[in-house]
Amino acid sequence: MSSEDITIDRTAVAEIAPTNVEDSSMKAKATSLYDEIVKKNPFFAAGGGLMLLGSALAIARSAIKSGSAFAYRQLLIDLEIPSKDKSYLWFLQWVGKYPQRSSRQLSVETSFHQHDNGSVTTNFQFVPGPGRHLIKYKGAYMLIRRERSGKMVDMTNGSPFETVTLTTLYRDRHLFKDLLLEAKELATKQNEGKTVIYTSWGPEWRPFGQPKSKRLLNSVILDEGIAKTILNDVRDFMGNGNWYFDRGIPYRRGYLLHGPPGSGKTSFIQALAGHLDYNICILNLAEPNLTDDRLNHLMNHIPERSILLLEDVDAAFNKREQTKEKGFNSSGVTFSGLLNSLDGVTSSEETITFMTTNHPEKLDPAILRPGRIDFKQYIGNATLYQMEKMFMKFYPNEHEKCKEFIDYCKTVDKSKTISTAQLQGIFVMNKNDTNGAISMIKEVYRN
Numbered sequence: 001m002s003s004e005d006i007t008i009d010r011t012a013v014a015e016i017a018p019t020n021v022e023d024s025s026m027k028a029k030a031t032s033l034y035d036e037i038v039k040k041n042p043f044f045a046a047g048g049g050l051m052l053l054g055s056a057l058a059i060a061r062s063a064i065k066s067g068s069a070f071a072y073r074q075l076l077i078d079l080e081i082p083s084k085d086k087s088y089l090w091f092l093q094w095v096g097k098y099p100q101r102s103s104r105q106l107s108v109e110t111s112f113h114q115h116d117n118g119s120v121t122t123n124f125q126f127v128p129g130p131g132r133h134l135i136k137y138k139g140a141y142m143l144i145r146r147e148r149s150g151k152m153v154d155m156t157n158g159s160p161f162e163t164v165t166l167t168t169l170y171r172d173r174h175l176f177k178d179l180l181l182e183a184k185e186l187a188t189k190q191n192e193g194k195t196v197i198y199t200s201w202g203p204e205w206r207p208f209g210q211p212k213s214k215r216l217l218n219s220v221i222l223d224e225g226i227a228k229t230i231l232n233d234v235r236d237f238m239g240n241g242n243w244y245f246d247r248g249i250p251y252r253r254g255y256l257l258h259g260p261p262g263s264g265k266t267s268f269i270q271a272l273a274g275h276l277d278y279n280i281c282i283l284n285l286a287e288p289n290l291t292d293d294r295l296n297h298l299m300n301h302i303p304e305r306s307i308l309l310l311e312d313v314d315a316a317f318n319k320r321e322q323t324k325e326k327g328f329n330s331s332g333v334t335f336s337g338l339l340n341s342l343d344g345v346t347s348s349e350e351t352i353t354f355m356t357t358n359h360p361e362k363l364d365p366a367i368l369r370p371g372r373i374d375f376k377q378y379i380g381n382a383t384l385y386q387m388e389k390m391f392m393k394f395y396p397n398e399h400e401k402c403k404e405f406i407d408y409c410k411t412v413d414k415s416k417t418i419s420t421a422q423l424q425g426i427f428v429m430n431k432n433d434t435n436g437a438i439s440m441i442k443e444v445y446r447n
């Protein structure tokens with residue numbers, strides 16, 4: 001080190017020295033102040049200092065917490081799908097088939113698939129069970145949380161309420177819509193060419209079993225011209241939406257099919273729904289725990305593209321009689337409840353309601369007014385026309401035997417009738433035996 005350096009250093013020391021003197025006196029003051037406040041103060045001695053320290057830490061922790069919640073809100077986005085929403089089942093089906101998925105908690109969903117030849121296969125689908133799962137969708141990671149509410153149980157069907165929450169980066173939020181549309185498309189594709197039959201589960205409509213292969217319209221044999229007349233009327237109604245809207249008339253039409261049991265009323269309505277590419281919502285008004293409120297709610301929440309079928313509509317007209325064993329023995333639906341529900345259906349889509357009854361004489365004339373029932377059709381027991389058609393359907397090419405069968409039926413007293421369901425039963429029991437079918441019908445008529 002040169003002498004010049006030493007000189008400079010000394011000068012620097014000389015400059016700094018007074019400051020250091022000031023500093024050390026300040027430090028001494030601070031120390032004595034600290035001793036005064038902290039060491040000699042009984043409050044601090046009693047742990048107040050620790051309390052202050054704890055509070056400072058708590059504040060810091062809550063600041064970190066709210067900071068991270070803020071960051072979460074800014075960076076991530078959640079989508080909740082409750083089990084009551086339509087898209088819930090679509091999503092579970094979709095994710096069950098999604099390949100890029102990592103889940104360790106699985107739930108099984110068993111379904112039966114009926115093939116066209118009638119055989120049934122069982123399918124097990126593994127869907128994410130309650131817990132956390134991760135998927136990668138269109139390049140974005142999504143966390144799936146499926147949660148079951150332990151306390152809240154859906155009283156109508158005993159199942160716990162569930163939610164699925166999807167979480168992803170805020171910038172990928174548009175993918176939620178893509179994903180749900182994809183799930184809906186998949187569900188629709190699975191139902192293509194099939195008829196979904198909905199039944200009521202408490203206040204909601206739920207698919208009953210797997211979608212069924214469409215029943216061909218001509219497989220239900222009604223008396224001459226009836227099927228065509230009904231089909232034309234429904235088609236005409238469906239094609240005239242604007243006419244109704246322009247005149248402010250509710251866009252709905254009610255049909256009543258009445259007649260003896262087993263004449264094909266329900267089968268025809270199901271086949272008609274399939275023919276029009278509609279699903280069907282079936283509600284039996286004789287159901288003992290169906291109330292006016294439930295009926296009203298269900299009728300106002302019909303799934304899209306569905307025909308509503310109210311079976312045994314006369315049940316609403318039964319007098320409430322009390323029996324010793326069962327209390328009130330009629331259904332919970334009242335006549336005025338049914339009328340209100342029929343009048344109150346508010347849907348932007350068309351509403352097609354079919355009603356069936358075996359006892360039209362029990363219906364109050366109030367239900368028969370247009371707007372409630374616009375089209376009434378009797379579907380009776382088998383006529384000769386239907387007998388011939390059914391015989392030829394079961395035994396194609398057996399023209400001779402068909403003639404023999406019909407000739408015999410012509411001789412039978414007109415007061416003796418047989419339902420088409422009974423007739424089908426005879427043919428089913430004699431699959432390849434026309435003689436067996438002929439002798440069996442003779443037997444039936446004799447008794």
Ligand SMILES: Nc1ncnc2c1ncn2[C@@H]1O[C@H](COP(=O)(O)OP(=O)(O)OP(=O)(O)O)[C@@H](O)[C@H]1O
Nearest residue numbers: 219220221222260261262263264265266267420421
């Ligand atoms: N006209 C018909 N053509 C073809 N099959 C029929 C016909 N009528 C009845 N069947 C068969 O009989 C069974 C019962 O028919 P369906 O339930 O449709 O009768 P329904 O008139 O609705 O009876 P209910 O009034 O008791 O409800 C079905 O398997 C159906 O296939």
